[in-house]
Amino acid sequence: MTRTLWDSSVGKKTIMAVSGLIMLGYLVVHMLGNLKIFFGPDEFNHYAHWLRTIGEPFLHYEWALWIIRVVLVAAVVLHAVCAYQLSRRDLRARPTAYVHRKARSSYATRTMRYGGIILALFIVWHILDLTTGTVHTGGFQSGHPYQNVLDTFSTWYGNVIYIVAVIAVGLHVQHGFWSAAQTLGVGSATRDRVLKSLANVLAVVLTAGFVSVPVAVMTGVVS
Amino acid sequence: MKLTLRVWRQQNAEAPGAMATYEVDGISQDMSFLEMLDTLNEELILSGDEPVAFDHDCREGICGACSLVINGDAHGPERTTTCQLHMRSFDDGDTIDIEPWRASAFPVVKDLVVDRSSFDRIIQAGGYISAPTGTAPDAHATPVPKPDADSAFEHAECIGCGACVAACPNGSAMLFTSAKVNHLGVLPQGAPERETRVLDMVATMDDEGFGGCTLTGECATACPKGIPLPSITAMNKEWLRATRKVHR
Known part of the structure; x- marks a missing residue:
């Protein structure tokens, strides 16, 4: 069955749908966790520490976090590899472009590939900035995420990179969530309006939730 | 109606193709798109040129033989087959781009004919x-x-x-x-x-x-x-x- 999935364009789309939904689920939780920044440094930092203690004493310190990280890396890699291979197939299938060009499909649909590349680059920067602190400006302090977030959103480029990436997430989710439903065969003519609305709501809520943090730092609501 | 047609011409599968421009006059709004192309081909034959090759069969929208990407739309601006598309969907003086289906799985045989x-x-x-x-x-x-x-x-x-x-x-x-x-x-x-x-x-x-x-x-x-x-x-x-x- 694994061979069948990997050998078929429909199978690769299934892998993309499932890995995409895993990442989407993570994003919703991540966004909600970020909003804790509005309750002050103590609660935010305590939440960040709690993330490392999930599952104790059954799990060792940080084990749950590492399990989540492994699942996410697997999802990102599978999603990206399938996207690359399917894109190659799609481009090969239309070797000669039409002379008379027309703007086709929605903006979100047309920008899925660029959006995916933007997001992949963003994830690398985001981890180096706020997880490892390698490219962090203002002195990275492990265990003090509140201050680290303030540092990042006190630089113009930190805000620009983050907000561009968050908009890319919104667009990607808007087409991606609905597409995943079609790929997994749960869409139908009667369910279409519900699925499209759900995709729009997810896209707007994720974008607004993530963007609220840099906006709050820039406007001094969080300081 | 007087129209300017820009048509994909390609001698065979191996030869490179290009868009060629033709003027056609005396087109009735009641003609189908394929009848308009027939008119063009009659003129081309009379002037000693090679007619434009295109697929067609029943001309009543049920066989699936006709094709053509017209101004960037498959089967043109109406939701029907090219044979059931009529010239009243266009205006006098229009320039119309006509191209074959484009896909590596549908290689061009000649002009607007592809191998399906x-x-x-x-x-x-x-x-x-x-x-x-x-x-x-x-x-x-x-x-x-x-x-x-x-x-x-x-x-x-x-x-x-x-x-x-x-x-x-x-x-x-x-x-x-x-x-x-x-x-x-x-x-x-x-x-x-x-x-x-x-x-x-x-x-x-x-x-x-x-x-x-x-x-x-x-x-x-x-x-x-x-x-x-x-x-x-x-x-x-x-x-x-x-x-x-x-x-x-």
Whole structure:
């Protein structure tokens, strides 16, 4: 069955749908966790520490976090590899472009590939900035995420990179969530309006939730 | 009507092609698009030039032979086949771009004619039933629920013209394949091959070099027979079901 999935364009789309939904689920939780920044440094930092203690004493310190990280890396890699291979197939299938060009499909649909590349680059920067602190400006302090977030959103480029990436997430989710439903065969003519609305709501809520943090730092609501 | 036509001319599969510009005059609004091309070809023949090659057969919108991407739209601006498109959909003095279906699985044979035998090979992979169904009266011996019969009929409307592939930015044949899979899959007569049909037809579709589906919806917009986009969703569901059931 694994061979069948990997050998078929429909199978690769299934892998993309499932890995995409895993990442989407993570994003919703991540966004909600970020909003804790509005309750002050103590609660935010305590939440960040709690993330490392999930599952104790059954799990060792940080084990749950590492399990989540492994699942996410697997999802990102599978999603990206399938996207690359399917894109190659799609481009090969239309070797000669039409002379008379027309703007086709929605903006979100047309920008899925660029959006995916933007997001992949963003994830690398985001981890180096706020997880490892390698490219962090203002002195990275492990265990003090509140201050680290303030540092990042006190630089113009930190805000620009983050907000561009968050908009890319919104667009990607808007087409991606609905597409995943079609790929997994749960869409139908009667369910279409519900699925499209759900995709729009997810896209707007994720974008607004993530963007609220840099906006709050820039406007001094969080300081 | 007087029109400027920019038409893709290509001597054969190997030769490079290019857009050529022609002026045609005296076109009636009641002419079909193909009759307009016939007029152009008569003029070309009289002046000693080679006529433009294009596919056509029944000219009543049921055979699926005609094609043409007209001003960037498969089968032109109306939701019908090119043979049923009439010149009243255009204005006097218009410039009209006419191109062949573009897909690596539909190589150009000459001018506007493409080789669509890749569709035949997808059908050969599973677009049939093996059960003897007898003569017409015997059809009533097997009861088919009305919703299933309606669904089968809706998908059976596909004439295999290839507009879905031409319109898809990925040159994907998912709408065509899903129409065939769903047409036979919902009927009791199609049940014996239900799993192998979808697996083999999708595999052949991939092998023929068609692109994948990114759900842009262009195929369903272009389809002259109105095969709906959820048809693809239904085929995805069938494919996943078959993958779970058939171990190989």
